[in-house]
Amino acid sequence: MTEAKEYVPPVIKAEELDPKFKYKMSKKHGAEKVMVCFQCGTCTADCPIARFSEFYRPRRIARMVQLGLKDRLLLNNALWLCSSCFTCVDHCPQGVEIAGIVRVLRNMAVEDKNLLPLVYKELAANLMKTGFVYEIPESRLQKRVEQGLPPLPKTNLKDVLKIFEVTGSAGLLEKVQTIAKVESK
Amino acid sequence: MSQPKYLLFTGCVIPYRLSSYEISARKVLSKLGVELVEMPEYNCCGYPMDVINHDLMLTLAAKNLCTAEKVGLPIMTLCNGCFCSLNETNKILKEDKKLREKINGYLKEIGMEFKGTIDVKHLIYVLSEDVGYEKIKNAVAKPLSGLRVAQHSGCHVLRPRKYVGRDDPENPTTLKDLIRLTGAECLDYMDETECCGNPIIGVNEDVPFQMAKEKLDHVRSVGAQALITCCPFCHIMFDLNQPRIERAFNEKFNLPILHYPQLLGLAMGFSPEELALNELRVKPTELLNLIK
Numbered sequence: 001m002t003e004a005k006e007y008v009p010p011v012i013k014a015e016e017l018d019p020k021f022k023y024k025m026s027k028k029h030g031a032e033k034v035m036v037c038f039q040c041g042t043c044t045a046d047c048p049i050a051r052f053s054e055f056y057r058p059r060r061i062a063r064m065v066q067l068g069l070k071d072r073l074l075l076n077n078a079l080w081l082c083s084s085c086f087t088c089v090d091h092c093p094q095g096v097e098i099a100g101i102v103r104v105l106r107n108m109a110v111e112d113k114n115l116l117p118l119v120y121k122e123l124a125a126n127l128m129k130t131g132f133v134y135e136i137p138e139s140r141l142q143k144r145v146e147q148g149l150p151p152l153p154k155t156n157l158k159d160v161l162k163i164f165e166v167t168g169s170a171g172l173l174e175k176v177q178t179i180a181k182v183e184s185k
Numbered sequence: 186m187s188q189p190k191y192l193l194f195t196g197c198v199i200p201y202r203l204s205s206y207e208i209s210a211r212k213v214l215s216k217l218g219v220e221l222v223e224m225p226e227y228n229c230c231g232y233p234m235d236v237i238n239h240d241l242m243l244t245l246a247a248k249n250l251c252t253a254e255k256v257g258l259p260i261m262t263l264c265n266g267c268f269c270s271l272n273e274t275n276k277i278l279k280e281d282k283k284l285r286e287k288i289n290g291y292l293k294e295i296g297m298e299f300k301g302t303i304d305v306k307h308l309i310y311v312l313s314e315d316v317g318y319e320k321i322k323n324a325v326a327k328p329l330s331g332l333r334v335a336q337h338s339g340c341h342v343l344r345p346r347k348y349v350g351r352d353d354p355e356n357p358t359t360l361k362d363l364i365r366l367t368g369a370e371c372l373d374y375m376d377e378t379e380c381c382g383n384p385i386i387g388v389n390e391d392v393p394f395q396m397a398k399e400k401l402d403h404v405r406s407v408g409a410q411a412l413i414t415c416c417p418f419c420h421i422m423f424d425l426n427q428p429r430i431e432r433a434f435n436e437k438f439n440l441p442i443l444h445y446p447q448l449l450g451l452a453m454g455f456s457p458e459e460l461a462l463n464e465l466r467v468k469p470t471e472l473l474n475l476i477k
């Protein structure tokens with residue numbers, strides 16, 4: 001049995017707050033409505049991840065954006081626990097899209113903090129190598145034909161690489177430090 | 186009415202490890218008069234890249250859409266994830282002129298341009314809207330009466346409502362109706378619309394395993410003999426990972442997970458071999474005895 005710990009409220013220092021952060025966020029596709037979140041908690045109540053994680057809380061993410069707690073948001077690994085199921089998006093009475101906000105924050109974590117879970121770096125590497133996020137072995141391609149399936153269409157890899165380059169993604173991926181696993185408790 | 190014709194977008198994970206879904210889908214669609222054309226070339230839909238860079242996801246998806254526009258045919262996906270990114274990108278770029286200009290700026294570098302001339306549909310909507318329930322019903326040669334199953338449509342074929350807008354995400358009926366056409370009973374269970382957790386399994390296994398275990402519990406408790414899916418990722422979560430979930434929770438589910446076209450295919454009179462049922466991790470042996 002673990003003893004109940006005394007509750008210590010987290011202290012937020014004024015210098016941690018970036019008052020412009022919420023405006024910056026509201027300009028991003030998917031995060032436009034973050035300022036109208038009125039903290040009803042519907043998203044957290046209906047979020048499947050929040051049910052099983054002790055600290056992943058979508059409502060808190062919206063509040064932290066409003067307060068401008070940028071670094072706390074971007075450096076917190078909980079950011080990577082959202083499964084993008086869009087339940088919060090469909091249920092929010094204010095039309096706030098938490099899943100979109102989380103995506104914007106993840107993009108910022110990659111760009112500003114150079115952080116990315118390892119699995120995505122691997123998927124991206126496969127994609128840049130083969131056009132698919134999984135490297136499909138030759139034996140699989142052979143088996144397709146044996147099973148009567150048409151050959152898998154080839155990817156125009158040159159164009160895929162160009163897309164990584166012109167969107168700035170190739171450069172971002174070179175710089176990132178990877179996060180192996182994320183705890184949920 | 187003219188015969189439906191689609192470009193089949195199989196994505197990455199189906200050719201990688203779930204040919205059973207593609208094989209069974211092609212079989213039933215061909216018999217139902219849906220003509221499938223191969224993509225001249227394609228790449229990952231972009232879905233998993235959204236976490237890295239939103240523009241990257243949009244441009245990768247748009248590249249596939251441009252390829253389909255050139256052929257002049259709508260896209261059909263078998264995967265909820267592919268449907269999510271391709272459909273959402275298609276709708277956003279059609280509506281948002283500014284964003285379209287930005288993405289077209291990237292596409293210009295590879296000699297492409299998004300015009301917004303095609304649609305994207307998931308298999309279950311092609312079946313319900315284009316083929317129609319009447320035609321499917323008539324194609325059922327061996328009704329699966331006596332079989333009791335449950336469905337897991339998965340979130341991305343339903344949500345977000347503003348981009349999908351076909352079925353009711355809170356009380357989805359498309360897959361249920363499609364199941365009932367086979368003669369099988371489709372049972373309701375608790376939290377049917379709950380996500381399986383698969384998208385985060387690469388960063389954390391605990392949560393997805395608990396989510397999937399809870400779903401398997403709920404499905405079992407109503408007495409379902411199988412769970413029917415329409416997405417390779419949902420399928421992997423419940424079929425391929427079922428032994429691991431059983432070990433983690435010291436449970437025994439032994440619940441077969443069938444791709445919807447496998448169930449429909451059985452009802453249409455295809456043999457289990459033709460539908461690649463032998464490729465399932467959880468063997469549907471008992472279930473096949475039930476419908477003999």
Ligand code: SF4
Binds near residue numbers: 039041044094098
């Ligand atoms: S449901 Fe919407 S308004 Fe309510 S807390 Fe969540 S984001 Fe804010």
Ligand code: SF4
Binds near residue numbers: 047049083085089099
């Ligand atoms: S999209 Fe993310 S935050 Fe929203 S309900 Fe699903 S898991 Fe929770």
Ligand code: SF4
Binds near residue numbers: 264
């Ligand atoms: S959703 Fe997944 S399987 Fe489908 S194309 Fe995208 S990355 Fe590949």
Ligand code: SF4
Binds near residue numbers: 339379381382418
């Ligand atoms: S249930 Fe899981 S795999 Fe299926 S669509 Fe939802 S997130 Fe994707």
